[in-house]
Each structure stands twice: as structure tokens, then as C-alpha cells.
Amino acid sequence: MGMYVAGIDIGGTNLKFGIFNERGIRLYMRVLRSVPGQPDATADQIAGLIKASPIRVSMIGIGVPGTVFKPSGEVFSGNLRWPGVKFGKMLEEKIGLPVWMDNDAQAALAAETLPGGSCFGLDTAVYLTLGTGIGGALLIGGRPWRGHDNAAGELGHFVTHAGGLKCACGMKGCFEMYASAGALARLSGGVRARSVIDRVRNGDERMHEALKAYAAEVALGICSLYMIFRPQAIVLGGGVSAAGDILGNEILSAIPEGYNFTREDIQKAFRFATRGNDAGMAGAAKLAVLNLIKENA
Ligand SMILES: [Zn+2]
Numbered sequence: 001m002g003m004y005v006a007g008i009d010i011g012g013t014n015l016k017f018g019i020f021n022e023r024g025i026r027l028y029m030r031v032l033r034s035v036p037g038q039p040d041a042t043a044d045q046i047a048g049l050i051k052a053s054p055i056r057v058s059m060i061g062i063g064v065p066g067t068v069f070k071p072s073g074e075v076f077s078g079n080l081r082w083p084g085v086k087f088g089k090m091l092e093e094k095i096g097l098p099v100w101m102d103n104d105a106q107a108a109l110a111a112e113t114l115p116g117g118s119c120f121g122l123d124t125a126v127y128l129t130l131g132t133g134i135g136g137a138l139l140i141g142g143r144p145w146r147g148h149d150n151a152a153g154e155l156g157h158f159v160t161h162a163g164g165l166k167c168a169c170g171m172k173g174c175f176e177m178y179a180s181a182g183a184l185a186r187l188s189g190g191v192r193a194r195s196v197i198d199r200v201r202n203g204d205e206r207m208h209e210a211l212k213a214y215a216a217e218v219a220l221g222i223c224s225l226y227m228i229f230r231p232q233a234i235v236l237g238g239g240v241s242a243a244g245d246i247l248g249n250e251i252l253s254a255i256p257e258g259y260n261f262t263r264e265d266i267q268k269a270f271r272f273a274t275r276g277n278d279a280g281m282a283g284a285a286k287l288a289v290l291n292l293i294k295e296n297a
Contacts, residue, residue: 006057009280010064012079017049018281024114037081043091061100061288063107063280070150100288105135107283108237111275118274124231129238134176160220178217181240187213197243215250237273
């Protein structure tokens, strides 16, 4: 009999629960409304899902929109309203199975390294989620890059506009303030990111100008990240990436020439995430296998 792993993606709206075999194929899925601000109730939801599942799992991987500090295990998440919750330990005690907690961008990147993903077989990659904020994750030497306390990868918080807009992180002028979905809404005069894209598709010239200005901001960040990491892939995920080529083409045409890279270098590295809705679950399951089996070996 094979080994089965639960991969869970806890967002501010939904809790997605999937069971995967060792080849990363999903065999079972359930979706519940998440209960932000109530970690205990969230652990009960997961315990209930495990109990009700027709497949017995041997471990659990969880991705959350926030920072998972190690070794303390404290999870800080604004979206989930978890102010330093030791959720992994809490859940392990409740269900008696090993739990691996991770950041959701790390999980999304791990999913992209599975067969069929945009980073399958790659050694070095940069993953950016362009959503309400900007999340990030790094693959270096074929492994997730974690930093000393597991909090690495906050790619929304390098400064692209010194002295610019004040960011929630405490600095001014962060990339996130200029290249998130919120920034696109600001550049378009308050139109939501998704509507901006729709209007551009319908030939709205003013929205096209806003999208161009936004794409130039994204391109600036991508160039910096390319020079720092020299990745084989720079992957765009998150809500804004659903715009696809209409955004991708504007970003690529905003790449400046004359640095220590060519537009073709970036063109070659640039890609959209290919795993859809199940990326968070699949990646969390993969990270559980990577980390828990190694830990127990
Ligand atoms: Zn910031």
C-alpha cells in the first residue's frame, strides 16, 4: 500500500483539503469555509476532515497566508488573524499525526516544481504572488530557501521607490505598494484589478495606460530579482496573474535594456504559474513529505 498525505490550504475565505499519493496526484478533496480568528475551531475542522476521509493519511502539510517561524512554530497571519499561534503543535496533539506548517507562497512554489508545473526540474526559481499584497518564495539549489528562522521570501518588501508610499511592514516605497493588485486599482483611479483587465480587453485606452504603468512597476521588480538571483524562472502567480498574456506582454515590453541581462534573458525566465486551484494543497503535501520524512529519517 502506498503512502498518502493530506495537503491543506487555509485562506481567509476557504479551507481546502486534499489527499495526495506519493506521486503528487490528488485522490480526494473537500472545501470548507475557513474560520479566521479561531485557530482551535480550524484544528477541529481539520480533525473532522481527517476522520471523515475514506483514505488514511500518514502526515499533513498546511499552507497559510503568513509567516511560520521555526523552530518556535509560531504562525503570524493577518488574513487568518493568528497572532503567533503554534498551530502545528496544537493540531498534532489533537490528531496524533505529524504536521508540517508552511507559508502559502512556499507551498505554491513547491507545487510548481511537481511534474507539469512551471518549475519542474529547475534548480533556481523566484515565485511572486501578485494579489492583495505580494508574496514570494525562492528555490535555490533545487531546495526552498528559508533563511535562518524560516521567514525568508518576503519579495514584496524590497524598496523600489525610496521614500515612497508607507507600507504595513514599516518601510516606505516597498515593491508591494506599487505592484500588488491594490496598486493596479490605485493606478486605474479605483477600478478593481479584475475590472481593469476586462476593460483593457474591451479596448478601454485609459485602463490600458494604467495597466502599462502597473506593468512597468512589476518589470522593475522582476529585473532586480533577476539580477540578484539569476533564476532560470521568474513565476507570476496570484490573482493578478490570471490576466495572462495581456499583462505578461506589457511586463516584457517594459523590461529596460542595458543592464547585465537582455530582454531575451527575462523573456526566457518569465512565466505564469501553471498549477491552478489545487496548488496550495499539492504544494503543502509535497513540503510535508520533503520535510517530515527527512526529519524522521
Ligand atoms: Zn513593506
